[in-house]
Amino acid sequence: MDDDPSRRGQPSNHTIFGVDMAILAGDALFPLGFRHIVSQTPPDLVPETRLLRVIAEIARAVGSTGMAAGQFLDLEGSTNAVDFVQEKKFGEMGQCSAVCGGLLAGASDDEIQQLRIYGQAVGVLYQVVDDILEAKVKKEENEEEKKKSKSYVSVYGVEKAMEVADELRSQAKKELEGLEKYGDKVLPLYSFLDYAADRGFSFTPPV
Amino acid sequence: MAFSTLSTYSSNTYIPKTSSPINRRHTIRCSSSPISTQFDIKTYWTALIKEIDQKLNDAVPLQHPKPIHESMRYSLLADGAKRAPTVMCVSAFELFGGNRVAAMPTACALEMVHAASLVHNELPCMDDAPSRRDQPSNHSKFGVNVAILTGDSLFTLGFRHIVAQTPTDIIPHDRLVRVITEIARTFGSTGMAAGRFLDLEFEPNTANFVREKKFGEMGQCSAACGGLLAGASDDEIQRLRKYGKSVGVLYQIVDDVLEAKTDGERKKEGKSYVSVHGVERAMEVAEGLRSQAKKELDGLEKYGDNILPLHSFVDYAVDRGSIDW
Numbered sequence: 084m085d086d087d088p089s090r091r092g093q094p095s096n097h098t099i100f101g102v103d104m105a106i107l108a109g110d111a112l113f114p115l116g117f118r119h120i121v122s123q124t125p126p127d128l129v130p131e132t133r134l135l136r137v138i139a140e141i142a143r144a145v146g147s148t149g150m151a152a153g154q155f156l157d158l159e160g161s162t163n164a165v166d167f168v169q170e171k172k173f174g175e176m177g178q179c180s181a182v183c184g185g186l187l188a189g190a191s192d193d194e195i196q197q198l199r200i201y202g203q204a205v206g207v208l209y210q211v212v213d214d215i216l217e218a219k220v221k222k223e224e225n226e227e228e229k230k231k232s233k234s235y236v237s238v239y240g241v242e243k244a245m246e247v248a249d250e251l252r253s254q255a256k257k258e259l260e261g262l263e264k265y266g267d268k269v270l271p272l273y274s275f276l277d278y279a280a281d282r283g284f285s286f287t288p289p290v
Numbered sequence: 291m292a293f294s295t296l297s298t299y300s301s302n303t304y305i306p307k308t309s310s311p312i313n314r315r316h317t318i319r320c321s322s323s324p325i326s327t328q329f330d331i332k333t334y335w336t337a338l339i340k341e342i343d344q345k346l347n348d349a350v351p352l353q354h355p356k357p358i359h360e361s362m363r364y365s366l367l368a369d370g371a372k373r374a375p376t377v378m379c380v381s382a383f384e385l386f387g388g389n390r391v392a393a394m395p396t397a398c399a400l401e402m403v404h405a406a407s408l409v410h411n412e413l414p415c416m417d418d419a420p421s422r423r424d425q426p427s428n429h430s431k432f433g434v435n436v437a438i439l440t441g442d443s444l445f446t447l448g449f450r451h452i453v454a455q456t457p458t459d460i461i462p463h464d465r466l467v468r469v470i471t472e473i474a475r476t477f478g479s480t481g482m483a484a485g486r487f488l489d490l491e492f493e494p495n496t497a498n499f500v501r502e503k504k505f506g507e508m509g510q511c512s513a514a515c516g517g518l519l520a521g522a523s524d525d526e527i528q529r530l531r532k533y534g535k536s537v538g539v540l541y542q543i544v545d546d547v548l549e550a551k552t553d554g555e556r557k558k559e560g561k562s563y564v565s566v567h568g569v570e571r572a573m574e575v576a577e578g579l580r581s582q583a584k585k586e587l588d589g590l591e592k593y594g595d596n597i598l599p600l601h602s603f604v605d606y607a608v609d610r611g612s613i614d615w
Contacts, residue, residue, distance in 0.1 A: 084435055102415040103490055106438070110410060111483040113445065114474035121471045131463040138470060139453040146450065147358050147443035155358050158435050 084158065116141065129187055136186045144179035157233075165233045169207050177206020197258040201272065204255035209279040211235050211248045216282065218244075252280050331602035335377060342376045343367065345398050349451055361432045361440040362447070366405045368425055374541060375400040375512040381599040382516025382530050385590065388460075393519050395455035396469055399448035400512050403477060406444035407504075409437055411486060448473070461519055468518045476511040501562050502539045509538020526590065533586040533600065540579035541607045543572050548610060580608045 087095050097105035117138055124134060143149055153171025156164045181202030185195045214234040218241050235244040255276050262269050346366055352359050376397040383393035412419040412427040413434060419427050429437035449470060456466055475481055485504045513534025517527045546564040564572040583604045590597055 084438065104487070106410060106413065106415065107483050107487055110407075110441075110445075110477070111479035113442075114478040117449065117474040118471060118478065121467055121474075131467050135453045135463055135466055135470075139450050142446040142448075142450040142453075145442070146446035147355075147362060147439075148353065151358060151439045151443045151446075152355050155355050155436065155439050 084154065113145070124187075133186055133189060137183050140179055140182055140186060144175045149175045149179075160233065162233050162238050165235060165238045168233070169210060169235060170203065173210040174203040174206040177202040177204075177209070181205075194262065197261050201255045201258040201276075204251045204258075205276055205279050208248055208251040208255065208276075211244055211251065212280060212282060215241055215244050215248065248280060252276065329598040329602045331599065331606050334599055334602075335606075338377055338380060339371075339373050342373050342394070342397060342401065343371075345394055346401060349398055349402075349455075350447070357432065357436055358439055358443060361428060361436050362444055364431065365409050365428045365440060366402060366444060368405075368422075371401075373401060374538075375404050375508055377599070377603055378509055378512035378534055378537065379516040379519075381603065382513045382534075383520050385516070385593050385596045385600065386520035386522055387593075387596065388520050392457055392460040393516060395452050396515050396519055397512075398455070399452045399473065400508075400515065402444045402448035402451065403473060404508055406441045406448070407477065407482060407486075407508075409444065410441040413437060416486070416490065445477070462521075465519055465521060469515050472511060472514055472518060476507055482507050502542045505542040506535040506539040509534035509536075509541070513537075529586040529589050533583050536579045536583040536586070537604055537607060540576045540583070540604075543576050543579075544607055544610055547572050547576070576608050580604055 088098055089095055095105075096108060100108070120134060120137060145151065150171060153168050153173075153175065157168045157172060178199050179202070181198040182195055185198045190198070211234075214236040218236045235247055239247070256273075259269055259272055259276070262272075347363075350359060350362050350366060352363070379397040379400055380390050380393050384390055408422065409428045411417050412422065413429055420430055421427055427437075428440060432440070452466060452470060458466075477483065482504060485500065485507060489500050489504070510531045511534070513530040514527055517530040522530070543563055546562045547569050550564050550569055563575065567575075584601070587597055587600055587604075590600075
């Protein structure tokens with residue numbers, strides 16, 4: 084797939100265990116996730132209905148219209164699809180995580196939607212900023228483009244990528260503003276957004 | 291011939307056209323239970339296949355990105371699929387008197403996760419199978435990358451499908467949760483994944499049902515899910531589990547026997563029970579498994595005629611392999 088020899092400084096799974104084991108490991112981790120949700124979630128705190136919704140949400144996010152779609156288009160390598168790829172590969176995970184939190188809590192449909200947009204924006208923002216930071220480092224070190232996959236930066240350039248990051252940040256903030264009735268409880272979500280955006284540099288003053 | 295739609299091999303089947311195999315069975319052996327000869331398994335099964343194929347077709351429309359969904363449909367809607375997981379699930383559910391419409395989403399999901407498992411198993415780094423039932427394997431047609439993503443997608447779709455499509459006015463949520471747990475356990479690191487790992491590690495010619503065990507797991511899961519959906523007792527679920535496991539294994543053994551009989555080829559290279567121990571011994575094992583399966587069904591006889599499909603399914607599975615040519 085991406086043919087990554089390492090991730091965050093650690094050799095990738097298939098490098099150590101072989102491709103066949105890596106596939107089995109992936110195939111086994113996924114159902115384990117579902118089993119874990121069911122066996123470990125305190126049933127007196129979370130009704131089964133919500134567990135089912137969470138399971139369906141995770142399955143959707145990972146599936147053929149979610150992350151798998153993103154991965155496929157990424158492998159195809161078309162620059163036209165870079166927005167879609169970013170959304171699917173990174174936005175989906177963020178969206179899914181935030182939404183699952185809301186589903187477990189029994190949030191309203193509107194609130195779930197706000198969390199979805201927030202999560203999506205933060206997921207993509209995180210990746211765009213990662214790419215911007217990497218581009219800056221490469222420029223300093225004069226390294227060649229290592230990645231096979233297309234990033235915002237490699238397609239649109241650093242300037243435009245920073246604009247996109249800015250827009251995503253505003254989008255995410257707007258959704259959080261819609262949840263202000265929850266007072267201080269929203270603070271972690273704001274801080275997470277700030278961290279996603281501001282690591283290493285500021286392009287707008289922090290909230 | 292209608293019956294050949296239920297066969298796993300190509301049109302040069304050895305079953306003669308002049309008489310139906312069920313009638314032939316009477317002249318050869320009397321060991322099968324008299325109960326199941328009254329039940330028309332052929333019609334029941336053919337109808338079920340048609341129903342599930344339609345539902346599976348509807349469950350995977352061609353949407354963006356097309357290649358992924360095309361690939362999913364290719365493996366899920368393969369011609370000649372017998373839909374054994376479906377039959378086990380639906381028949382187990384109907385045993386308790388329910389309307390099959392409530393079990394169909396789960397039955398579909400079982401076909402999806404089963405297909406997913408096959409797609410990954412056929413990959414070059416795994417079994418490296420170029421084809422299955424005369425159809426090129428998924429990765430041969432779509433490439434390894436798409437095949438991997440297809441397996442992942444079919445697997446996740448199974449879980450979505452159960453939640454999205456099961457009528458919750460008929461099936462309470464706690465049963466769905468139990469079904470999901472059952473499927474997740476079956477396919478996880480202590481179930482199928484473990485079996486697949488052992489299959490890769492195994493030396494040829496020391497076959498110990500490793501290949502066949504995978505199908506036992508699938509059968510066990512399908513039958514158990516049918517019972518779980520119906521709200522069966524723990525004891526009844528256990529019986530269905532054992533039934534399903536026996537039938538899953540014996541089904542695969544007989545499949546291999548039939549393949550050995552028609553092709554004479556040893557395709558599986560010492561990995562299947564048949565290729566190591568021969569047809570005679572394999573059929574003995576199949577008979578033993580048939581008895582085992584029937585023993586479990588004995589404990590469910592209070593459900594009267596509802597048990598007929600489960601009985602007939604076993605008999606059909608075994609007797610396909612014992613018809614002389």
